[in-house]
Amino acid sequence: MSTLSRATIAQLAEHLENAELQAFDVTKITDDYPDMDWEDAYDIQWEIRSRKQARGTKVVGLKMGLTSYEKMKQMGVDVPVYAFLADYFNVPDGGTVKTAELIHPKVEAEIAIITSKPLRGPGCTVAHVLAATEAVLPAVEVIDSRYRDFKFDLKSVVADNASSARFVTGGNLKRVDQVDMKTLGVVMEINGQVVATGAGAAVLGHPAASVAMLANMLAERGEEIPAGTFIMTGGITAAVSVKAGDSVCVRYQDLGSISMTFV
Ligand code: OOG
Ligand code: MG
Numbered sequence: 001m002s003t004l005s006r007a008t009i010a011q012l013a014e015h016l017e018n019a020e021l022q023a024f025d026v027t028k029i030t031d032d033y034p035d036m037d038w039e040d041a042y043d044i045q046w047e048i049r050s051r052k053q054a055r056g057t058k059v060v061g062l063k064m065g066l067t068s069y070e071k072m073k074q075m076g077v078d079v080p081v082y083a084f085l086a087d088y089f090n091v092p093d094g095g096t097v098k099t100a101e102l103i104h105p106k107v108e109a110e111i112a113i114i115t116s117k118p119l120r121g122p123g124c125t126v127a128h129v130l131a132a133t134e135a136v137l138p139a140v141e142v143i144d145s146r147y148r149d150f151k152f153d154l155k156s157v158v159a160d161n162a163s164s165a166r167f168v169t170g171g172n173l174k175r176v177d178q179v180d181m182k183t184l185g186v187v188m189e190i191n192g193q194v195v196a197t198g199a200g201a202a203v204l205g206h207p208a209a210s211v212a213m214l215a216n217m218l219a220e221r222g223e224e225i226p227a228g229t230f231i232m233t234g235g236i237t238a239a240v241s242v243k244a245g246d247s248v249c250v251r252y253q254d255l256g257s258i259s260m261t262f263v
Contacts, residue, residue, distance in 0.1 A: 002039040009040065013047035016160050019146040020048075025103050028147050028156035036155055042221065044159035049084050060230060061085035061112075063141065064210040065162040066154075067234030068202040071108075074238040077154050080204070082214050083162035085232070091142075093170030096263045099244045102144045102165055105262070107242055108235030109186040109250045111200050111207045112139040112169060113176075115229045119211065121219030129208040129215075132227075133176040138186075138252040139232045140260065142166035143239055167232065171256030178254070181207045185253040186236055190246050196237035207233040 004012075012029055019026045029044075030036060049059060066072055067080045091097055099105060116134035144165035145152060157163060181200045188196040200207050210233040215225050225231070242248060242262050249259040 001037065002043055003035050003037055004033065004040045004043070008033070009043045009047055012044050012159060013051060016044065016146055017048045017051055020161075020165070023101055023103050025148045026146055028152045029159055030153055030156050038155065038158070041155040041158035045083060045161050048161055052086055058087040059084050060087050060090060061232065062214060062225065062229060063162065063164060063232040064214050064234040067204050067210045067213075068236055070198070070202060070238045071235050075150075075152075077157075079154055080210065080213060080234065081154065081158050081162045082217055083158075083164045085164060085167060085230070089164060089166050091166050091168045091260060093168055093258050094260070095168065096261050097142055097166055099262050102142070103146065104150065105142050105144045105165065105242050106150075106239035107188070107248050108141045108143060108239045109188050109196065109198065109237060110139045110141055110232045110235055111181055111184060111203065112137050112230060112232045113207070113211060115225055115227055115231065117227050118224050119215040120224040121216035124212045124215035124219075126206055126208045126212055129211040130176055133208070134228075135173045136176055136179050136181060136255070137169055137173045138171040138250065138255040138258050139167055139169040140248065140250050140258045141232055141235065142168075168258050168260050169230070170258050171252060172254070174254060184255070187251045188237065188240065189249045189251070190240065190242065195240050198236035200236065202236045203234050210234050
């Protein structure tokens with residue numbers, strides 16, 4: 001059940017998308033719409049997605065967020081969320097991220113998969129996800145909440161496309177039977193210093209559980225995960241703030257490393 005009118009959803013989508021495109025921060029939308037519900041929040045996110053697609057932007061993947069206890073603790077929330085990845089979010093491995101286009105970026109080490117078959121909930125499990133995983137690969141997400149000081153609640157962050165801003169992928173692509181996503185270790189370095197470490201199990205016990213949850217959440221809107229979808233399963237550690245001049249390198253057990261420089 002949604003509570004907001006179509007006109008309000010369209011207006012909030014435009015407001016949040018402008019904040020993203022022009023890199024200015026805004027107050028959280030639940031301050032003005034305290035009664036908005038989950039469906040309203042996802043309606044706004046899907047409206048932002050439609051606005052981008054209408055301009056020719058391609059959706060190149062999906063992501064889960066707030067899937068690790070570190071992240072939930074950092075942000076003071078308790079339920080995972082999903083969002084979409086647009087083509088222009090993608091930065092090549094070893095590339096540069098322009099901080100002038102962002103508000104207050106943070107980096108996250110994630111494990112990503114590419115599906116080989118469609119996944120449809122409800123009732124999607126880790127087993128279904130493993131059987132439908134074409135490949136496992138490393139990814140680093142650059143998040144950039146449009147909300148002032150990264151202060152938000154779950155509905156506000158869902159509407160804001162879960163803070164999605166940029167992502168880098170690359171490294172080595174492995175078949176699902178060649179890696180153990182659960183014990184897979186990651187080491188994040190900024191300017192050569194280790195700033196965070198973790199393992200795949202930080203993500204809901206197993207990164208594939210995050211994808212199963214995505215399929216089950218999409219099912220509530222009658223949507224599925226198509227075959228061939230790139231999915232980032234969520235930050236393993238708390239997100240780390242970065243600024244112009246920083247170089248980030250994340251090393252993944254068995255999957256190589258990913259790096260980028262902030263300018
Ligand atoms: C929301 C996005 C979280 C993740 O991987 O947990 C996310 C936020 O923390 O701003 O992408
Ligand atoms: Mg993330």
